[in-house]
Amino acid sequence: METVLSGIRSTGQLHLGNYFGALRNFVEMQHENRCFFFIADYHSLTTHPDPTHLHDNIRTILAEYLAAGLDPDVATLYIQSDVPEVAELSLLLSMHAYVGELERTASFKEKIRKQPDNVNVGLLSYPVLMAADILIHRATRVPVGKDQEQHLELTRRFARRFNQIYGVDFFPESQPYTSNHELIKIPGLNGSGKMGKSEGNCVYLTDDEKTIHKKVMKAVTDSGPTEPNSPMPEVIANLFTILRAVSTPEVVADFTAKWNDCSIRYGDLKKQLAADINATVAPIRERYAEIVGDEAYLSKVVRQGAEKARASADATLSQVREIMGIRKF
Numbered sequence: 001m002e003t004v005l006s007g008i009r010s011t012g013q014l015h016l017g018n019y020f021g022a023l024r025n026f027v028e029m030q031h032e033n034r035c036f037f038f039i040a041d042y043h044s045l046t047t048h049p050d051p052t053h054l055h056d057n058i059r060t061i062l063a064e065y066l067a068a069g070l071d072p073d074v075a076t077l078y079i080q081s082d083v084p085e086v087a088e089l090s091l092l093l094s095m096h097a098y099v100g101e102l103e104r105t106a107s108f109k110e111k112i113r114k115q116p117d118n119v120n121v122g123l124l125s126y127p128v129l130m131a132a133d134i135l136i137h138r139a140t141r142v143p144v145g146k147d148q149e150q151h152l153e154l155t156r157r158f159a160r161r162f163n164q165i166y167g168v169d170f171f172p173e174s175q176p177y178t179s180n181h182e183l184i185k186i187p188g189l190n191g192s193g194k195m196g197k198s199e200g201n202c203v204y205l206t207d208d209e210k211t212i213h214k215k216v217m218k219a220v221t222d223s224g225p226t227e228p229n230s231p232m233p234e235v236i237a238n239l240f241t242i243l244r245a246v247s248t249p250e251v252v253a254d255f256t257a258k259w260n261d262c263s264i265r266y267g268d269l270k271k272q273l274a275a276d277i278n279a280t281v282a283p284i285r286e287r288y289a290e291i292v293g294d295e296a297y298l299s300k301v302v303r304q305g306a307e308k309a310r311a312s313a314d315a316t317l318s319q320v321r322e323i324m325g326i327r328k329f
């Protein structure tokens with residue numbers, strides 16, 4: 001059995017891309033592995049979010065995770081800052097992380113460009129904290145997107161370095177998690193290749209039916225096929241990608257045939273797409289509405305998660321301290 005760990009920054013509301021690219025698979029994964037899912041609120045602090053927003057965003061993601069089917073009795077579902085062992089491990093790991101290698105990471109360089117007036121130490125040590133997240137549970141698998149691969153590579157490097165320096169075989173070399181289930185990369189509705197919050201082209205898991213309809217009807221299309229069996233331009237192919245994720249094979253086959261014989265009507269395609277997206281997210285949206293206001297339930301989940309995560313974290317940290325020579329008198 002693998003120990004799988006996934007972290008998400010607390011930036012609020014999840015969208016269809018998060019669902020088909022990750023969350024839906026987590027729901028199955030949790031039964032097959034020892035799983036940790038956590039909300040990375042420390043990492044979010046690098047961009048100085050408004051404190052009230054930060055807290056609300058954590059609540060939103062937590063409720064969405066639960067609504068989508070993550071089971072706190074099966075997986076360990078927790079908030080990063082509830083596990084102080086993570087911060088301590090990050091400090092300890094930072095002693096063997098070199099400024100030069102951190103300065104060279106793509107994400108740090110990008111942040112320097114994006115927020116030149118806020119190049120804080122937290123940004124530089126971001127990969128060390130992320131390594132601590134992963135290594136605190138000695139996770140063997142981490143489901144990450146392309147943009148996080150370099151961070152995972154650094155995690156392996158820190159793990160190897162630690163093992164080598166102290167002559168131990170303690171930390172695993174955490175590998176990317178490759179799912180048995182297809183991960184669908186959901187494109188945006190504006191012709192962009194990727195649905196993303198910062199791109200403003202998202203359907204959110206909690207959007208109501210009307211909002212979904214409005215967003216989908218506004219999706220970018222072209223003037224339609226002029227010759228049978230012509231290749232699809234990207235904007236249309238994108239809509240079909242979403243259709244394949246949310247509709248039945250029959251519906252997809254029907255619209256594909258209509259594309260091929262030039263009888264397709266984009267209005268019909270969009271109506272179908274909106275209806276099927278709605279059918280996909282409606283159960284999540286409804287459960288979310290019940291959960292998000294249930295203070296007692298949420299705080300129970302958070303407490304339970306923290307307790308389980310800390311038990312696992314403490315087991316690792318006490319050994320790390322011992323290995324490094326921080327020993328009790």
Ligand code: TRP
Pocket residue numbers: 005006007008009040043129130133134142143144148
């Ligand atoms: N850096 C990740 C992101 O921006 C979030 C994250 C923090 C994470 N700690 C992690 C992901 C540990 C996987 C494992 O998406």
